[in-house]
Amino acid sequence: xxxxxxxxxxxxxxxxxxxxxxxxxxxxxxxxxxxxxxxxxxxxxxxxxxxxxxxxxxxxxxxxxxxxxxxxxxxxxxxxxxxxxxxxxxxxxxxxxxxxxxxxxxxxxxxxxxxxxxxxxxxxxxxxxxxxxxxxxxxxxxxxxxxxxxxxxxxxxxxxxxxxxxxxxxxxxxxxxxxxxxxxxxxxxxxxxxxxxxxxxxxxxxxxxxxxxxxxxxxxxxxxxxxxxxxxxxxxxxxxxxxxxxxxxxxxx
Amino acid sequence: xxxxxxxxxxxxxxxxxxxxxxxxxxxxxxxxxxxxxxxxxxxxxxxxxxxxxxxxxxxxxxxxxxxxxxxxxxxxxxxxxxxxxxxxxxxxxxxxxxxxxxxxxxxxxxxxxxxxxxxxxxxxxxxxxxxxxxxxxxxxxxxxxxxxxxxxxxxxxxxxxxxxxxxxxxxxxxxxxxxxxxxxxxxxxxxxxxxxxxxxxxxxxxxxxxxxxxxxxxxxxxxxxxxxxxxxxxxxxxxxxxxxxxxxxxxxxxxxxxxxxxxxxxxxxxxxxxxxxxxxxxxxxxxxxxxxxxxxxxxxxxxxxxxxxxxxxxxxxxxxxxxxxxxxx
Numbered sequence: 001x002x003x004x005x006x007x008x009x010x011x012x013x014x015x016x017x018x019x020x021x022x023x024x025x026x027x028x029x030x031x032x033x034x035x036x037x038x039x040x041x042x043x044x045x046x047x048x049x050x051x052x053x054x055x056x057x058x059x060x061x062x063x064x065x066x067x068x069x070x071x072x073x074x075x076x077x078x079x080x081x082x083x084x085x086x087x088x089x090x091x092x093x094x095x096x097x098x099x100x101x102x103x104x105x106x107x108x109x110x111x112x113x114x115x116x117x118x119x120x121x122x123x124x125x126x127x128x129x130x131x132x133x134x135x136x137x138x139x140x141x142x143x144x145x146x147x148x149x150x151x152x153x154x155x156x157x158x159x160x161x162x163x164x165x166x167x168x169x170x171x172x173x174x175x176x177x178x179x180x181x182x183x184x185x186x187x188x189x190x191x192x193x194x195x196x197x198x199x200x201x202x203x204x205x206x207x208x209x210x211x212x213x214x215x216x217x218x219x220x221x222x223x224x225x226x227x228x229x230x231x232x233x234x235x236x237x238x239x240x241x242x243x244x245x246x247x248x249x250x251x252x253x
Numbered sequence: 254x255x256x257x258x259x260x261x262x263x264x265x266x267x268x269x270x271x272x273x274x275x276x277x278x279x280x281x282x283x284x285x286x287x288x289x290x291x292x293x294x295x296x297x298x299x300x301x302x303x304x305x306x307x308x309x310x311x312x313x314x315x316x317x318x319x320x321x322x323x324x325x326x327x328x329x330x331x332x333x334x335x336x337x338x339x340x341x342x343x344x345x346x347x348x349x350x351x352x353x354x355x356x357x358x359x360x361x362x363x364x365x366x367x368x369x370x371x372x373x374x375x376x377x378x379x380x381x382x383x384x385x386x387x388x389x390x391x392x393x394x395x396x397x398x399x400x401x402x403x404x405x406x407x408x409x410x411x412x413x414x415x416x417x418x419x420x421x422x423x424x425x426x427x428x429x430x431x432x433x434x435x436x437x438x439x440x441x442x443x444x445x446x447x448x449x450x451x452x453x454x455x456x457x458x459x460x461x462x463x464x465x466x467x468x469x470x471x472x473x474x475x476x477x478x479x480x481x482x483x484x485x486x487x488x489x490x491x492x493x494x495x496x497x498x499x500x501x502x503x504x505x506x507x508x509x510x511x512x513x514x515x516x517x518x519x520x521x522x523x524x525x526x527x528x529x530x531x532x533x534x535x536x537x538x539x540x541x542x543x544x545x546x547x548x549x550x551x552x553x554x555x556x557x558x559x560x561x562x563x564x565x566x567x568x569x570x571x572x573x574x575x576x577x578x579x580x581x582x
Contacts, residue, residue, distance in 0.1 A: 048475055073477030080475070086467040087521065096465050100477040106461045132521075152476070 048078035097151030139170035269533025324535025327509020333487035342506035344401025348408035349379025373496030432505030432558025507565025
């Protein structure tokens with residue numbers, strides 16, 4: 001369980017984010033939605049201590065500020081939106097996910113190799129393992145990075161706009177991967193712009209606007225408050241009960 | 254593009270050691286007075302033994318370890334600054350070391366270890382200036398190089414000022430500025446070589462962090478790497494290795510640019526392999542350049558740094574023009 005209380009983040013003395021009260025559990029998918037500059041990435045970066053913050057963040061009742069970098073990475077890991085493509089094989093990339101758990105010698109043990117192989121299977125990149133990152137398509141690279149953070153075996157995964165560069169096929173694969181991770185009791189927080197995707201897959205959503213929390217709730221609860229949605233996005237959302245649709249939610253002008 | 258894709262650390266070390274032995278034999282035989290037969294099978298005269306032990310072997314050791322040192326420091330600097338064009342000579346680290354070395358020679362003419370310490374401090378000061386500039390403004394990679402070139406100009410100016418106003422600080426002014434091994438003293442190596450070896454071992458420990466740094470600062474930090482501390486340590490060790498090198502042989506440029514570039518091009522692998530390759534092949538590379546410099550216009554010796562500038566500067570321009578996105582850094 002992640003508990004956030006009175007989280008405040010400022011850049012150059014200007015407050016960019018304030019969250020009074022938020023909890024988020026394992027086995028839950030929570031999407032952070034809002035316009036650009038709303039503070040969505042800032043929230044995720046605070047949770048992984050990439051940004052200075054004031055307030056309390058507790059991960060499974062331990063204060064985030066008291067964890068060492070590695071201990072923190074064992075529990076919660078952040079995947080940035082922009083991903084580098086160095087001349088590195090997919091297998092090597094995924095193996096870096098084991099870094100928080102490596103001993104003094106930095107050598108991968110048999111158990112680590114098994115976890116790496118399973119992570120690559122989970123995101124269907126096992127057949128690409130000898131290929132180099134700079135040779136892959138955006139979707140393939142995304143899945144390679146996803147395998148890497150799965151290999152960290154962290155309880156909480158923070159994704160920043162995972163769908164931005166993905167085509168439709170890759171997006172569907174991502175949905176399947178995320179639902180599998182949820183079944184494995186991982187807590188997933190995602191910053192997303194694709195509202196139908198977010199509403200379809202999430203257990204709860206957080207709507208941020210100019211650094212403030214406007215609403216937190218299940219998709220159904222969000223739909224009840226169309227005014228709040230309209231204030232941020234200038235569109236509404238409607239649910240369509242049709243099992244043949246990929247996304248059960250549509251945008252209404 | 255990458256020729257050696259199935260290479261392992263072991264293969265790199267073995268071939269490196271073999272090459273080192275070959276280069277050692279070549280060094281001992283270069284020049285007059287000692288032939289192949291005499292060295293291995295015959296009996297060497299006393300004067301030949303003197304040449305071997307007092308002149309050729311120290312020169313080989315100095316050139317080898319300086320070559321290894323500069324190549325490794327170039328590699329880790331490029332990792333720290335995320336810039337394939339950075340090298341200790343290009344961005345002023347070597348000339349900073351040079352300036353402080355001359356200041357030390359002025360105040361403490363006979364204190365060898367003091368000279369090395371000052372050399373290291375000079376290297377560190379220059380490194381910190383360039384690092385400071387690069388972290389204050391988020392500069393593009395080319396702008397960082399320009400800042401480094403400015404620091405280099407400034408420090409070189411100070412070096413030349415020292416040489417002009419206090420010529421007694423430097424034995425052979427030309428050789429210092431151009432970098433050469435003709436005046437190497439064995440006693441300097443007693444201290445420097447073990448220190449270079451120990452530093453390299455520390456650098457090996459940082460190789461995992463260096464690999465993960467390729468994924469970007471945010472991703473590396475997210476995985477638990479202390480990015481700030483890693484970057485500082487990489488720059489610290491760059492300064493240490495460059496400082497030691499400059500105090501031994503003066504200002505030799507471009508080794509830290511050429512060797513890491515070729516190593517990364519030829520060998521597809523992790524940082525450990527690159528560090529080992531830079532050390533072993535960088536050493537051989539500089540020894541061979543030194544032999545070439547010695548023999549090109551025999552009996553006149555060219556300072557090896559002059560040869561390096563003539564090869565290195567066009568190579569640098571080539572890199573500037575042909576920087577492809579595919580190469581990391």
